[in-house]
Amino acid sequence: MEALREGMRQAMQQDERVFVIGEDIGVYGGAFGVTAGLIDEFGPKRIIDTPISEAGIAGAVIGAAITGMRPIGEIQFSDFVVISMEQLVMQGAKMRFMFGGKADVPFVMRLAGGSGTGAAAQHSESLENWFVHVPGLKVVMPSSPYDAKGLLLAAIQDNNPIMFFEHKLLYKTKGPVPEEMYTIPLGQSHVVREGKDLTLIATSIMVSRAQQAAEQLAEEGIEIEIIDPRTLKPLDEKPIVDSVIKTGKALIVHEAVKTGGFGGELAAVIMESEAFAYLDAPVRRLAGLDMPIPYNRNLEYHAVPQVENIVEEARKLVKGQY
Amino acid sequence: MAKEIIMPKFGFTQEESEILEWLKQNGDKVEKGDPIAVVSTDKVSMEVEAPESGILDGIRYKVGDTVPVTQIIAYVLQPGEKIPESDSTPAAAHTAEITTEPKTETAQKPAPSLERAAGVSISPVAQRLADDKQVDLNLVRGSGKDGQITRKDVEDYLANQEKTGGKVKATPAARRIAGEKQIDLRTITGSGPTGRIQAADVVSARTAEAPAAQVKPAAAGSQAVNPALKVLKEIPLVGMRRTIAQNMQRSMQEAPHMFLQVDVEMDAAEGLRKLANENKMENSPKVSVTALIVKAVAQALKQNPIVNSQFTSEKIVLYEDINVGVATALDNGLIVPVIHNADRKDLKQISLEVSDLALRARNNKLQPDDLANGTFTISNLGMFGIDRFTAIINPPQAAILAVGKMNQVFVPDENGQPVLRSVVSFSLSADHRVMDGSQAAKFLTDLKNNLINLGEIVK
Numbered sequence: 178m179e180a181l182r183e184g185m186r187q188a189m190q191q192d193e194r195v196f197v198i199g200e201d202i203g204v205y206g207g208a209f210g211v212t213a214g215l216i217d218e219f220g221p222k223r224i225i226d227t228p229i230s231e232a233g234i235a236g237a238v239i240g241a242a243i244t245g246m247r248p249i250g251e252i253q254f255s256d257f258v259v260i261s262m263e264q265l266v267m268q269g270a271k272m273r274f275m276f277g278g279k280a281d282v283p284f285v286m287r288l289a290g291g292s293g294t295g296a297a298a299q300h301s302e303s304l305e306n307w308f309v310h311v312p313g314l315k316v317v318m319p320s321s322p323y324d325a326k327g328l329l330l331a332a333i334q335d336n337n338p339i340m341f342f343e344h345k346l347l348y349k350t351k352g353p354v355p356e357e358m359y360t361i362p363l364g365q366s367h368v369v370r371e372g373k374d375l376t377l378i379a380t381s382i383m384v385s386r387a388q389q390a391a392e393q394l395a396e397e398g399i400e401i402e403i404i405d406p407r408t409l410k411p412l413d414e415k416p417i418v419d420s421v422i423k424t425g426k427a428l429i430v431h432e433a434v435k436t437g438g439f440g441g442e443l444a445a446v447i448m449e450s451e452a453f454a455y456l457d458a459p460v461r462r463l464a465g466l467d468m469p470i471p472y473n474r475n476l477e478y479h480a481v482p483q484v485e486n487i488v489e490e491a492r493k494l495v496k497g498q499y
Numbered sequence: 500m501a502k503e504i505i506m507p508k509f510g511f512t513q514e515e516s517e518i519l520e521w522l523k524q525n526g527d528k529v530e531k532g533d534p535i536a537v538v539s540t541d542k543v544s545m546e547v548e549a550p551e552s553g554i555l556d557g558i559r560y561k562v563g564d565t566v567p568v569t570q571i572i573a574y575v576l577q578p579g580e581k582i583p584e585s586d587s588t589p590a591a592a593h594t595a596e597i598t599t600e601p602k603t604e605t606a607q608k609p610a611p612s613l614e615r616a617a618g619v620s621i622s623p624v625a626q627r628l629a630d631d632k633q634v635d636l637n638l639v640r641g642s643g644k645d646g647q648i649t650r651k652d653v654e655d656y657l658a659n660q661e662k663t664g665g666k667v668k669a670t671p672a673a674r675r676i677a678g679e680k681q682i683d684l685r686t687i688t689g690s691g692p693t694g695r696i697q698a699a700d701v702v703s704a705r706t707a708e709a710p711a712a713q714v715k716p717a718a719a720g721s722q723a724v725n726p727a728l729k730v731l732k733e734i735p736l737v738g739m740r741r742t743i744a745q746n747m748q749r750s751m752q753e754a755p756h757m758f759l760q761v762d763v764e765m766d767a768a769e770g771l772r773k774l775a776n777e778n779k780m781e782n783s784p785k786v787s788v789t790a791l792i793v794k795a796v797a798q799a800l801k802q803n804p805i806v807n808s809q810f811t812s813e814k815i816v817l818y819e820d821i822n823v824g825v826a827t828a829l830d831n832g833l834i835v836p837v838i839h840n841a842d843r844k845d846l847k848q849i850s851l852e853v854s855d856l857a858l859r860a861r862n863n864k865l866q867p868d869d870l871a872n873g874t875f876t877i878s879n880l881g882m883f884g885i886d887r888f889t890a891i892i893n894p895p896q897a898a899i900l901a902v903g904k905m906n907q908v909f910v911p912d913e914n915g916q917p918v919l920r921s922v923v924s925f926s927l928s929a930d931h932r933v934m935d936g937s938q939a940a941k942f943l944t945d946l947k948n949n950l951i952n953l954g955e956i957v958k
Contacts (some may be wrong), residue, residue: 281713423674457672457698458691495698497691 178211178324181287183331185212185249187358189219192247195333196223198234199251199287208253209289209348235261235286239269239338242284247333254300255288255342269338270313281336285329291382291432292481293343298469301477303381303433308340309442315339315363316409322352324407327361335363344382344432346360366413366456368420372400374495376420378443379405379430383482387430390487399495409439417443418450425457426494427454432481435464458499463490501582502551502575508568508637508686509540509704515567516540519863523555529575536572537863539738543870551575551925557582565737579871585770589648624650632657638699640683640694676701681871739832750894754810755931758889761943765905765921768795768953775846783847789825790850792902795949797821797841798956802874803942807874808897810932815897824873824893825853827860834860835893837873846957877902887924897933898942901926 188195196219197212203226206213216224227234231252238250253257258265266285272280292301308316315337319325325343332339369384370391379387384405391401402420406412419428427447429440440462447453447460465481493499506516516538525536534546535555549555552734553575560566574582592826621629621636625648629636632653641648667684670676673696677684680701687704689696724730726892736744768791775786800807804817821842821947824835836856859865876893881904890901904925909917949956 348754425670453671454675455672497697499692 180326180354181211181329184326187387188330188333194226194247197249198225198227198237200253202230231257231260232264238284242282248284250286252288255290256299256302258288266311267433270311278465282338283336285332285339285341287341289343289345292470292477293346295474297472301470305342305409305425306433306439309439318342318381320381320405322350322354324361326354327359330358331363332337338420346382346387358494363408364411366416367405369403369405369414372402374400374424375491376424376427377401377403378417383430383432386484387487389484393488394491401491414446418452421447421452421471423456425455427460428491428494430463430482430487432465434467435462436467438464439466458494461494461499501580503571504550504569504573506566506570506572507547509545515565515737517565518560519544520562525556525558527555529555543867549575565735625653628653672698673701688906731754743832746894747891750892754892756928757931758926758928759939759943760926761925761947762922763947763950765923768950769921771953784850784854786846786850790846790853793823793838793841793849795946797823798949799942800953801842801947802945804935805938806898807940808933809895810930815933819875822872822874824876826876826878827857835876836860836865836869887926889897889926890928892928892930898927898929
């Protein structure tokens with residue numbers, strides 16, 4: 178959370194075209210506190226509170242972007258992005274193409290997604306893959322504080338509309354973050370951990386769960402290689418393909434529901450690549466159950482992959498049980 | 500539990516292997532995958548690997564013993580483990596039975612495809628069904644008590660064959676490796692779910708099935724041993740010896756041979772070779788006489804594709820690929836490594852491959868690929884002092900060239916005066932089903948001209 182806040186603060190200090198717009202982001206500091214204190218430093222003209230209208234936020238962001246500003250929009254709960262789909266998908270994503278490159282749409286829409294907070298079905302979804310399917314949009318999904326700041330600054334500098342999916346549970350993650358401004362180029366997968374037995378591709382919060390699972394499996398002598406695509410679109414395929422060629426097995430883990438999720442895209446990328454001939458087991462997906470996220474905390478816990486599920490799934494794949 | 504090491508089954512119809520060498524002894528520490536023994540299969544020596552890490556113990560066979568496949572040959576023990584009680588009687592009976600085989604073999608054995616490796620039982624009904632339907636029981640998994648193959652197992656196998664069209668369940672990686680190593684996936688038992696073959700299964704299979712393994716046993720015509728004669732030694736008909744016996748018998752029985760001979764003055768070729776070797780770069784291989792002959796033969800095959808062919812019951816197939824095998828003598832037999840696409844390789848490359856293959860042949864380091872897909876064979880007994888000889892065609896090829904030693908001979912020059920020439924005698928054995936005398940003669944004449952004008956070809 179502080180990494181994101183620091184990134185936004187530094188971008189606003191450096192470039193006066195950058196501003197933040199969203200619901201309750203000013204005095205209240207945002208639903209999760211990401212923008213806390215920014216209004217004191219930059220004032221209500223650059224930290225803009227809006228009415229409860231996601232379509233309005235998206236429209237304002239797109240309009241500002243094509244007139245030369247570099248806006249950052251915040252969707253309080255990523256679920257609410259559905260209200261702004263027309264603006265984002267019909268307009269923002271296509272403008273540059275339809276105007277023959279004469280209009281850039283350089284905005285970043287930050288969306289807080291994911292389950293685990295007991296916020297029930299309308300406040301817990303993972304909708305990133307909806308936007309992966311829209312040409313013109315870039316989709317970014319950080320998994321660590323370091324990546325969050327570096328990717329956010331890269332996104333702000335990018336001249337394209339960018340959907341920046343944050344996970345609510347990750348706001349409290351601790352990790353080393355340089356104080357200076359730095360960027361992590363969009364479209365670069367990150368090999369988080371090296372291993373020879375299995376390629377585990379995970380996004381967002383599943384990266385840290387995968388790391389915990391890998392620690393446990395290491396004690397059994399199973400070496401998991403973890404890759405975080407970080408940018409779902411454009412996707413950096415090569416590290417994934419190279420890794421599967423090395424390990425011969427692939428497990429994809431994400432929180433979004435399995436059917437129609439990004440895992441299907443990743444699996445297809447692997448199948449269509451040179452790595453196909455090196456596969457020694459089916460590509461497996463471990464993802465959210467095909468259901469709305471339940472309010473009941475126990476049910477909510479079991480609706481999405483947890484560390485123990487990853488351990489079990491990875492072990493079965495490595496041991497040739499699939 | 501003590502881990503059993505079994506004699507692996509490397510080929511489709513392979514029944515037994517000879518133990519050539521124990522690389523580890525009782526009490527030695529072994530790591531999983533370590534080679535522990537060298538065994539001979541059809542012509543190729545293969546290594547048996549430790550199935551897991553531990554201490555090798557309980558070696559049951561000595562060097563020279565012939566062991567049926569899947570028979571336990573030793574154990575890997577973990578600390579505190581012992582060899583199972585039931586193993587206290589070594590399988591000497593097996594050894595005896597097999598090594599005396601040539602002596603007692605008067606009745607023909609059942610076709611090997613229907614035999615089951617020792618130690619697994621088959622219900623009589625299952626056996627009969629398998630015989631009727633020509634099912635290789637080695638491919639059937641037993642579900643009965645102690646793995647006994649029941650009638651249902653054979654029926655299930657047949658139903659599955661029908662359903663899948665004989666397709667094999669294997670992962671993409673397993674298929675890739677099998678393709679690279681020319682291994683028939685049908686010969687491999689999969690360790691994955693529902694018997695799917697995985698990469699590790701193929702890697703452990705390690706060898707291609709030699710084409711010769713398809714041949715029926717040669718024992719049909721063997722004679723009883725004369726009890727009136729004192730026996731010096733018995734050589735079991737296994738491995739390479741058996742393969743040679745089968746192939747040569749088949750060739751002489753099936754292919755009507757015709758023999759043509761020609762003497763070729765090799766002075767020009769020899770000059771070329773000496774020149775090449777004097778001017779060769781350091782580290783580049785010496786050009787050998789064999790390499791020259793391979794080159795000239797490849798060219799002649801290109802000019803006469805009918806010689807580079809194969810006879811089948813329906814047709815004669817002429818091959819575009821020209822893969823020239825060079826028969827190489829070993830202490831215990833004969834092996835034919837192949838120079839693939841010899842027509843497209845230069846002298847230097849051929850020389851390099853000839854010497855590399857010969858070296859690896861003598862060190863038992865040839866891989867199945869090195870022996871595969873020959874389309875013609877050269878047999879050179881010149882180095883053994885033989886002036887000329889005729890060879891038996893190496894099936895399924897259509898011809899073989901026998902090369903004698905280089906002799907110094909006075910021949911008349913154009914004025915009738917004697918001049919000293921280096922002459923080599925070449926004999927072609929050709930399959931008369933495939934070609935006639937005139938075609939074989941044209942090949943030999945072309946070969947002769949190629950050798951005389953080798954400078955033109957290698958230029």
